[in-house]
Amino acid sequence: MTPAAPRLLSPVLLAGAVILMTGFAIRASFGVFQIPIAEEFGWLRAEFSLAIAIQNLAWGIGQPIFGALAERFGDRRAIIFGALFYAAGLVLSAFAVTPGQHQLLEILVGFGIAGTGFGVILAVVGRAAAPEHRSMALGIATAAGSAGQVIGAPIAEALLTVLPWQGVFLVFAGTILASLLVLPFMRSPALASRAELEESLGTVLMRAFRDPSYTLIFLGFFSCGYQLAFVTAHFPALVTEMCAAIDPGGPLAALGITTTSALGAVSIGVIGLANIAGTIAAGWLGRYYPRKYLLALIYTGRTLIAGAFILMPVTPASVLLFSLLMGSLWLATVPLTSGLVAHIWGLRYMGTLYGLVFFSHQLGSFLGVWLGGRMYDLTGDYTLVWWVGVGVGAFSAIVHLPVRENRAPLAAAA
Secondary structure (H helix, E strand, O other): OOOOOOOOOHHHHHHHHHHHHHHHHHOOOOHHHHHHHHHOOOOHHHHHHHHHHHHHHHHEEEEEEHHHHHHOOOOHHHHHHHHHHHHHHHHHHHHOOOOHHHHHHHHHHHHHHHHHHHHHHHHHHHHHOOOOOOOHHHHHHHHHHOOOOOHHHHHHHHHHOOHHHHHHHHHHHHHHHHHEEEEEEHOOOOOOOHHHHHOOHHHHHHHHHOOOOHHHHHHHEEEEHHHHHHHHHHHHHHHHHOOOOOOOOOOOOOOOOOOOHHHHHHHHHHHHHHHHHHHHHHHHHOOOOOOOHHHHHHHHHHHHHHHHHHHHOOOOOHHHHHHHHHHHHOOOHHHHHHHHHHOOOOOOOHHHHHHHHHHHHHHHHHHHHHHHHHHHHHHHHHHHHHHHHHHHHHHHHHHHOOOOOOOOOOOOOO
């Protein structure tokens, strides 16, 4: 009897998608709280920006740690710890009244995102997927994060109309814990060769660190973090303050978007909506074309789109066009980068290896969020820090070109 062909939509993939969607819905909403929290306490824009920046840095530091914990003690235990960190950070932040308290507690939130985010979940999904479906499965799981982004900021904006921001934080804490109900389905075989299983983590790390391609991938992921975190944290505020007024008789008003603050929240959702298609497309293309060239094209596209946006007048139409175009490339780098790591260095320690690469992403996130708030307070707008993002995007497009996609030889086979 012929064995059944492996399925793309497995229980592991679907459960992982639920956890990623929930965690990213909450994470993507933090920019909506930028103005309400700053106005309540009279903080400078840089104060809350630094809190989000610290969250992103803690996420980056925690990612390889949670990846290693998952490989040592089990994926589901790592995810549970991540959800507990996430919920604790949100609950305690709801009672914080000083910038220092918020900034310190965002470390817990950042570690929570690491434990419930890409590094751990994509490693499980990658191991569970058959080789012919792996790139597409990683794309679908990443797109689930985008689906969370579609609903996260608008839900936060809606909740803020009936609850104080502290109450919204408590609702989000309960939501991330509820996502653990799908955890029993997060079971996957360790799809690795015998030689991979015999290699130690230290051996694999040394092979990667000595490979120039790993360094290039590490450097290239920096701009992805810078651009995404800056836009997530500051774009709603940028739109609120810089966008031309919305026509009360226009099509946006007919859709219920009557203020620039509402447009800013919706723009984050549009980015996420466009990226569902963009990320799945990237996962599909990664099966047929060299990932390094796809990554170079994505970063080039981002550079051109961001440059064109800031050179034109900021209008409701340009905001939505930017959100649609940038969204189509938003997380398209994730399935390609994680798939590249798995292809070159194997599945056994994918969580740790991708987690270390993701640390570069979060260094960029920290700089993008913090520098956005800092430069805003110094100059009164976001123009200069936006152009920095354009420059680092061009840098990433270039550094991916020399990457060698050949599978690294195993030390055991050497």
